Amino acid sequence: MITRVLGARSLSRDLGNWQDEPGRRSAARPAYRALADGIRLLVHDGRIPLGVALPSERELASVLELSRTTITSSYAVLRDEGYLTSRQGSRSTVTLPSSARANGLMFRAHQPGPGADVVDLSYAAMAAPAQEVQAAYEAALRALPAYLPTHGMEPVGVDSLREVVAQRYTARGLATSPDQIMITSGAQHALRLILSVMTSPGERVLVDHPTYPNALEAIRRVGARPVPVPVRPESGGGGAWDLDGIRSAARQTAARMAYLIPDFHNPTGLCLDGPGRAELTHIARDTRMLLVVDETMVDLWLDEPSPGPVASYGRSAAKTEVVTIGSTAKSFWGGLRVGWVRADPALITRLVGARAAVDLGTPVMDQLAAADLLSRDDAVLDRRRHELREQRTALLTALADRLPDWEPTVGSGGLSLWLRMPAPVSTALAASAPNFGVLLAAGPRFGVEGAFERFVRIPYARSSDELRRGVDAVAAAYETLALDRRQTEPSLVV
Numbered sequence: 095m096i097t098r099v100l101g102a103r104s105l106s107r108d109l110g111n112w113q114d115e116p117g118r119r120s121a122a123r124p125a126y127r128a129l130a131d132g133i134r135l136l137v138h139d140g141r142i143p144l145g146v147a148l149p150s151e152r153e154l155a156s157v158l159e160l161s162r163t164t165i166t167s168s169y170a171v172l173r174d175e176g177y178l179t180s181r182q183g184s185r186s187t188v189t190l191p192s193s194a195r196a197n198g199l200m201f202r203a204h205q206p207g208p209g210a211d212v213v214d215l216s217y218a219a220m221a222a223p224a225q226e227v228q229a230a231y232e233a234a235l236r237a238l239p240a241y242l243p244t245h246g247m248e249p250v251g252v253d254s255l256r257e258v259v260a261q262r263y264t265a266r267g268l269a270t271s272p273d274q275i276m277i278t279s280g281a282q283h284a285l286r287l288i289l290s291v292m293t294s295p296g297e298r299v300l301v302d303h304p305t306y307p308n309a310l311e312a313i314r315r316v317g318a319r320p321v322p323v324p325v326r327p328e329s330g331g332g333g334a335w336d337l338d339g340i341r342s343a344a345r346q347t348a349a350r351m352a353y354l355i356p357d358f359h360n361p362t363g364l365c366l367d368g369p370g371r372a373e374l375t376h377i378a379r380d381t382r383m384l385l386v387v388d389e390t391m392v393d394l395w396l397d398e399p400s401p402g403p404v405a406s407y408g409r410s411a412a413k414t415e416v417v418t419i420g421s422t423a424k425s426f427w428g429g430l431r432v433g434w435v436r437a438d439p440a441l442i443t444r445l446v447g448a449r450a451a452v453d454l455g456t457p458v459m460d461q462l463a464a465a466d467l468l469s470r471d472d473a474v475l476d477r478r479r480h481e482l483r484e485q486r487t488a489l490l491t492a493l494a495d496r497l498p499d500w501e502p503t504v505g506s507g508g509l510s511l512w513l514r515m516p517a518p519v520s521t522a523l524a525a526s527a528p529n530f531g532v533l534l535a536a537g538p539r540f541g542v543e544g545a546f547e548r549f550v551r552i553p554y555a556r557s558s559d560e561l562r563r564g565v566d567a568v569a570a571a572y573e574t575l576a577l578d579r580r581q582t583e584p585s586l587v588v
């Protein structure tokens with residue numbers, strides 16, 4: 095089995111000021127303890143993926159300018175606590191102790207009773223712009239007679255929609271013809287089709303960490319293995335993607351594919367900058383890795399628009415290494431169930447072939463309605479962005495008021511805030527939240543194997559009033575939980 099090895103420089107960067115952990119007097123803690131504490135925190139926060147090997151003691155000692163004995167002692171502490179496992183003849187790899195994995199199971203989940211006034215913050219999706227969607231279906235009904243003489247099954251999609259989607263890419267600086275577009279029943283369906291054609295069981299797929307939970311599920315369902323590469327909000331918006339980490343993970347695991355969300359990433363809302371996009375395409379080409387870029391959120395820019403499709407940054411002769419998937423779900427309405435793939439026509443043909451095993455096409459009415467929405471001017475999107483900006487401000491204000499020690503990542507778009515809590519209680523919080531009138535998605539859903547217990551995603555896709563009520567309820571749930579933990583676990587370290 096191939097073991098990924100974490101670079102000493104990358105670990106050192108993530109550790110930051112590991113000797114000055116807030117609330118702890120460095121003099122009271124020997125360096126090996128402080129280092130073990132720092133590494134343990136990174137494991138819990140998903141920064142050090144499970145299953146990777148830590149840098150060699152010699153290498154880390156040299157980068158951190160410490161004695162080798164200090165590193166040996168740190169690793170020994172981590173091993174004793176269950177954060178490192180060693181197999182005979184191979185390097186120690188990172189794991190979680192079983193007590194940490196069971197963390198959330200201490201709390202029972204309760205469903206709200208009938209009629210309960212519950213704020214659902216577990217979904218990052220807006221209601222439809224009702225008038226426009228209704229008008230789009232009326233237009234679709236008028237266009238429908240032209241399709242009735244045919245059998246109506248269009249696995250590649252109806253021409254009018256493929257043309258509109260292609261035009262939108264061309265307008266964004268990525269020349270596209272309709273034969274590069276396949277219409278799917280949403281972006282999730284598109285990803286599943288790509289995975290089934292491009293990966294075999296056991297193959298590695300790089301993913302942002304955190305990432306969209308249903309993508310992780312799709313990767314696992316085809317028997318492929320997600321390889322997490324940390325997204326680091328503190329590196330500053332566009333710089334949050336660890337491109338060195340992506341390159342070395344691609345090399346070390348010989349990953350077949352990467353699935354990334356560089357446009358207003360779910361859950362952080364971050365957006366990769368232009369130079370980062372260019373570098374990504376180089377990495378994909380150099381490592382012969384297919385780059386699947388999920389642009390589902392691309393229209394939901396709140397501070398500034400995306401710097402353009404990743405595929406437009408590749409060298410023209412080599413653009414085929416980037417496959418782009420898109421959707422009407424976030425821009426307009428999830429109920430449309432219309433998405434697409436933009437790829438080389440040869441890959442489109444293979445995807446259409448694979449589709450027959452699953453379904454025979456997206457309903458024609460929904461495709462026609464999507465074509466109508468996508469070809470209107472941007473007034474609907476402007477309005478939705480405006481609403482989201484106001485709601486994001488309302489959420490941030492409520493959080494600053496009720497949960498001031500939670501640290502939000504504020505991306506430049508998207509639908510949610512990714513929040514770091516002082517205590518690693520995310521699963522327990524999501525489990526007890528319904529008792530307080532709110533539904534939440536726990537941080538670990540966005541990660542691989544138990545990471546992100548200290549994080550929670552809160553979408554701002556609800557009205558400002560609902561968000562304020564939701565945050566009140568989350569704060570009440572958190573206070574109870576934090577109190578419980580203070581009483582039962584006075585020596586909690588992470």
Ligand SMILES: Cc1ncc(COP(=O)(O)O)c(C=O)c1O
Pocket residue numbers: 218279280281282283306355360388390391420421422423428432433
């Ligand atoms: C990043 C991302 N990709 C894909 C999807 C699913 O899109 P669709 O509804 O088009 O299948 C979502 C929905 O939340 C998402 O956030």
